[in-house]
Amino acid sequence: MVKVIIHGCNGNMGQVLSKHLQQDNQCQIVAGIDRSPNKYKNDYPVYKDIFDFEGNADVIIDFSNPYYLPGLLDYSIENNMPLVIATTGFSPKDIKDIENAAKNIPIFYSSNMSLGINVLIELVTKAIPTLSDSFDIEIIEKHHNQKADAPSGTAYMIANKINEAFKNTMEYVFGRYSKKEKRRKNEIGIHAVRGGTIVGEHSVIFAGQDETIEIKHSAFSKSIFAIGAIKAAKYIVNQENGLYDMNNLVASNNNNK
Numbered sequence: 001m002v003k004v005i006i007h008g009c010n011g012n013m014g015q016v017l018s019k020h021l022q023q024d025n026q027c028q029i030v031a032g033i034d035r036s037p038n039k040y041k042n043d044y045p046v047y048k049d050i051f052d053f054e055g056n057a058d059v060i061i062d063f064s065n066p067y068y069l070p071g072l073l074d075y076s077i078e079n080n081m082p083l084v085i086a087t088t089g090f091s092p093k094d095i096k097d098i099e100n101a102a103k104n105i106p107i108f109y110s111s112n113m114s115l116g117i118n119v120l121i122e123l124v125t126k127a128i129p130t131l132s133d134s135f136d137i138e139i140i141e142k143h144h145n146q147k148a149d150a151p152s153g154t155a156y157m158i159a160n161k162i163n164e165a166f167k168n169t170m171e172y173v174f175g176r177y178s179k180k181e182k183r184r185k186n187e188i189g190i191h192a193v194r195g196g197t198i199v200g201e202h203s204v205i206f207a208g209q210d211e212t213i214e215i216k217h218s219a220f221s222k223s224i225f226a227i228g229a230i231k232a233a234k235y236i237v238n239q240e241n242g243l244y245d246m247n248n249l250v251a252s253n254n255n256n257k
């Protein structure tokens with residue numbers, strides 16, 4: 001039985017994750033953490049601060065807010081507890097802190113827990129050697145009107161993978177509102193749309209002379225992220241200290257086939 005702490009249990013993702021964990025006979029929720037602990041009637045104890053929890057757990061799954069990162073990393077290191085980080089909106093310093101913490105505990109960190117986005121990234125990076133000379137690359141992401149960060153963590157993740165393929169020579173341009181000059185070759189345009197209940201859409205557009213290619217992923221429910229996070233939690237409890245992502249999980253599933 002994998003004993004799980006849900007960090008951000010009363011957020012939208014925290015509630016979807018609770019439902020999926022409760023249906024999983026290999027997992028048990030031992031506690032939730034949230035700044036509004038009494039917002040819902042949960043079947044598990046909810047604490048305002050992770051340091052208030054005094055029981056045993058095997059892993060923490062975090063869908064919360066970057067505000068909590070320092071406490072979350074301190075607690076996980078102090079208690080030698082594997083961590084799944086799904087929260088987005090981190091600063092470059094936050095990301096360095098996650099990388100440093102992963103020297104002391106196993107951390108699974110991904111801005112998108114769906115399998116589909118991982119495949120989108122694979123397809124996009126495969127297309128780059130053929131298209132890079134003559135096509136411009138733009139990323140468009142669309143999300144619900146309750147999302148706190150923009151652009152999405154996934155848009156950054158996709159842009160970073162594209163940039164790696166260009167040996168980190170690309171410049172990110174967020175929207176074009178204040179731009180008074182033509183597009184340059186070494187740009188990746190990143191654009192955010194917010195509205196209604198859109199769960200999450202990411203498109204990568206390769207725009208060339210008289211033709212475009214668009215590779216798109218659409219999420220139709222938050223469940224895909226919760227299911228991915230649970231798989232990540234079951235994976236990370238058996239790993240050595242270090243930083244892991246969806247590629248590691250997919251590779252381990254393929255090896256077990």
Ligand SMILES: NC(=O)C1=CN([C@@H]2O[C@H](COP(=O)(O)OP(=O)(O)OC[C@H]3O[C@@H](n4cnc5c(N)ncnc54)[C@H](OP(=O)(O)O)[C@@H]3O)[C@@H](O)[C@H]2O)C=CC1
Binds near residue numbers: 149
């Ligand atoms: N990696 C992935 O696959 C996915 C990642 N996410 C990410 O997970 C995170 C949570 O998403 P979601 O559940 O939709 O968000 P919610 O806003 O619904 O929940 C976030 C939780 O954090 C709390 N919170 C929000 N803002 C603050 C703040 N400024 N200071 C302290 N606490 C705060 C909320 O409390 P309160 O309700 O009181 O505001 C709530 O408990 C986001 O970063 C999102 O981008 C989401 C889906 C998939």
Ligand SMILES: O=C(O)C1=N[C@H](C(=O)O)C[C@H](O)C1
Binds near residue numbers: 112143147152201
């Ligand atoms: O806030 C969300 O909802 C989502 N956030 C993630 C992100 O910022 O990339 C992943 C997913 O698209 C949903």
